[in-house]
Amino acid sequence: MHPGEPVxxxxxxxxxxxxxxxxxxxxxxxxxxxxxxxxxxxAVDDISFSLEAGEIVGFLGPNGAGKxxxxxxxxxxxxxxxxxVSVLGFEPFRREKDFLKQITLxxxxxxxxxxxxxxxxxxxxxxxxxxxxxxxxxxxLAELDExxxxxxxxxxxxxxxxxxxxxxxxxxxxxxxxxxxxxxxxPTIGLDVTMxxxxxxxxxxxxxxxxxxxxxxxxxxxxxxxLCERVIIIHHGRLIYDGPLQTLAERTAPxxxxxxxxxxxxxxxxxxxxxxxxxxxxxxxxLHVPREETAxxxxxxLAQAQVEDVTIEDPPIEEVIATIFREKEAG
Amino acid sequence: xxxxxxxxxxxxxxxxxxxxxxxxxxxxxxxxxTVPLVMMGVWMQLASTGDIGGYSRGDFIAYYMANLLLxxxxxxxxxPELSRHIRQGELNPLLLKPFHPxxxxxxxxxxxxxxxxxxxxxxxxxxxxxxxxxxxxxxxxTWLALGIAMAVAYAITFLAQTALxxxxxxxxxxxxxIVLWFHLxxxxxxxxVPIALFPESVTRLLFWLPFRYTLSLPLEIITGKLPQGEWLxxxxxxxxxxxxxxxxxxxxxxxxxxxxxxxGA
Numbered sequence: 001m002h003p004g005e006p007v008x009x010x011x012x013x014x015x016x017x018x019x020x021x022x023x024x025x026x027x028x029x030x031x032x033x034x035x036x037x038x039x040x041x042x043a044v045d046d047i048s049f050s051l052e053a054g055e056i057v058g059f060l061g062p063n064g065a066g067k068x069x070x071x072x073x074x075x076x077x078x079x080x081x082x083x084x085v086s087v088l089g090f091e092p093f094r095r096e097k098d099f100l101k102q103i104t105l106x107x108x109x110x111x112x113x114x115x116x117x118x119x120x121x122x123x124x125x126x127x128x129x130x131x132x133x134x135x136x137x138x139x140x141l142a143e144l145d146e147x148x149x150x151x152x153x154x155x156x157x158x159x160x161x162x163x164x165x166x167x168x169x170x171x172x173x174x175x176x177x178x179x180x181x182x183x184x185x186x187p188t189i190g191l192d193v194t195m196x197x198x199x200x201x202x203x204x205x206x207x208x209x210x211x212x213x214x215x216x217x218x219x220x221x222x223x224x225x226x227l228c229e230r231v232i233i234i235h236h237g238r239l240i241y242d243g244p245l246q247t248l249a250e251r252t253a254p255x256x257x258x259x260x261x262x263x264x265x266x267x268x269x270x271x272x273x274x275x276x277x278x279x280x281x282x283x284x285x286x287l288h289v290p291r292e293e294t295a296x297x298x299x300x301x302l303a304q305a306q307v308e309d310v311t312i313e314d315p316p317i318e319e320v321i322a323t324i325f326r327e328k329e330a331g
Numbered sequence: 332x333x334x335x336x337x338x339x340x341x342x343x344x345x346x347x348x349x350x351x352x353x354x355x356x357x358x359x360x361x362x363x364x365t366v367p368l369v370m371m372g373v374w375m376q377l378a379s380t381g382d383i384g385g386y387s388r389g390d391f392i393a394y395y396m397a398n399l400l401l402x403x404x405x406x407x408x409x410x411p412e413l414s415r416h417i418r419q420g421e422l423n424p425l426l427l428k429p430f431h432p433x434x435x436x437x438x439x440x441x442x443x444x445x446x447x448x449x450x451x452x453x454x455x456x457x458x459x460x461x462x463x464x465x466x467x468x469x470x471x472x473t474w475l476a477l478g479i480a481m482a483v484a485y486a487i488t489f490l491a492q493t494a495l496x497x498x499x500x501x502x503x504x505x506x507x508x509i510v511l512w513f514h515l516x517x518x519x520x521x522x523x524v525p526i527a528l529f530p531e532s533v534t535r536l537l538f539w540l541p542f543r544y545t546l547s548l549p550l551e552i553i554t555g556k557l558p559q560g561e562w563l564x565x566x567x568x569x570x571x572x573x574x575x576x577x578x579x580x581x582x583x584x585x586x587x588x589x590x591x592x593x594x595g596a
Binding site: 017072075076077078079093095097098100101103104105107111112114116117121122124125126127128129130131 | 334337338340341342344345348349352353423424426427428429430588589590591592593
């Protein structure tokens with residue numbers, strides 16, 4: 001890898017799958033036996049982006065958007081249909097040893113831990129497979145133990161661990177070789193709120209300590225807002241946004257959210273002249289107002305009604321992204 | 332090289348620990364494999380009036396008792412699992428490691444092998460000691476030839492099953508092919524019937540096919556049924572089959588990982 005070169009470089013990546021279709025029922029099965037129908041699914045369709053060293057980037061999109069496929073191409077599991085991919089100066093699909101020693105892919109629902117043994121056994125196996133020297137292994141394990149509070153979990157059979165405990169051990173197994181690039185696919189899926197927060201803190205701390213580059217997919221926006229300054233959004237395999245999380249709302253949601261508490265009730269008709277009424281209770285109202293007219297409408301409101309409190313915010317990020325997907329679906 | 336040995340040793344240690352987790356299952360599985368005992372009973376009865384195809388009653392006992400242990404030592408049944416791992420994307424974690432995944436499949440069954448010895452070896456020794464006419468060739472040179480023949484047998488069994496399982500990169504169901512291989516092996520490897528008892532044309536044909544080298548050859552060597560002068564050509568043919576299946580496996584793997592769809596989350 002040349003100095004100054006991005007750690008991850010994706011250039012016009014395409015990955016198509018051939019999918020077999022058949023009608024349900026016995027007749028469908030019989031027809032399919034003699035005549036197979038296939039279509040091509042464009043899981044990833046001509047996307048380009050790059051990540052610099054030490055960045056944590058959120059990779060977002062609805063189910064089936066192509067996020068996991070992209071991560072699998074980047075980690076070398078899948079061969080690209082077209083386009084160029086480079087990670088740390090390597091072509092991932094070649095799966096060279098020096099490349100695999102510097103990356104990791106953590107999938108929330110698939111695991112590498114040996115189910116019937118304590119996680120410590122998988123750690124020892126990884127130590128040899130990744131050729132980690134004894135001193136470095138001890139130091140890394142101690143650090144992971146400190147950050148993830150592994151303690152007694154390491155000596156318990158993996159199948160006896162709770163989902164959250166298992167995820168902690170999965171992360172430890174995936175990071176023992178101190179990878180420089182982390183691909184995290186839904187690392188907090190299915191975990192309770194406390195455990196989600198712990199995993200998030202851990203990821204942030206790992207990034208701070210080791211300067212690792214992290215590409216993360218998650219359906220939990222709390223993961224993304226806590227960890228990522230930049231997000232890449234894909235939909236139907238195509239890239240639709242790549243930029244700061246903060247400006248996503250400005251660029252894509254044409255409104256701001258006014259939450260107002262009144263001293264006395266205000267008729268709905270009055271509020272409808274100021275903006276779109278989203279929530280209307282006796283003294284508390286939520287309005288969507290055009291972004292460029294926010295100041296003007298807020299001033300009108302203050303002049304027309306007795307206001308006790310008012311807040312002006314960007315719409316929640318979940319809502320912004322949901323709006324983007326809805327618009328894309330509608331064409 | 333040292334690093335490779337350390338890795339192989341680590342895999343063996345971990346899967347030894349895993350094998351011990353399944354102690355009851357292993358015992359049941361071992362004891363369930365009683366077909367050679369049934370066959371032994373049948374042939375003992377038939378040979379009570381005289382030799383059959385050069386096998387005396389004692390030869391049949393020696394053959395099937397050794398068969399009971401050797402089959403366990405040289406066999407693997409990883410094919411269906413590998414094929415399922417390919418189809419369901421469970422190969423992913425192994426593909427991400429800087430180590431060839433097939434090493435794991437090749438080494439995983441080995442730690443359970445020594446667990447067979449305390450179960451099968453005492454009865455074999457006891458029968459050889461107590462029953463007249465039961466002989467084994469126990470010269471040092473035979474042990475060497477037996478060791479090579481067993482390694483060849485395991486290698487062919489492993490590689491042939493692997494090659495068939497790798498078809499799962501393209502096919503929805505590779506298991507039926509593995510089952511077909513299994514049945515052909517059971518029939519022509521000497522598991523059910525010593526291959527010397529087949530018609531001569533079949534026995535001659537079996538010299539050129541892989542099945543004999545997956546079980547019969549080590550049995551023929553340890554029971555002294557194969558003259559020493561014929562060891563080398565037989566081992567040579569076995570090694571040729573190892574090379575063949577290695578080549579096929581290598582080609583299928585290379586093409587297969589390109590076609591891999593890594594399904595699942």
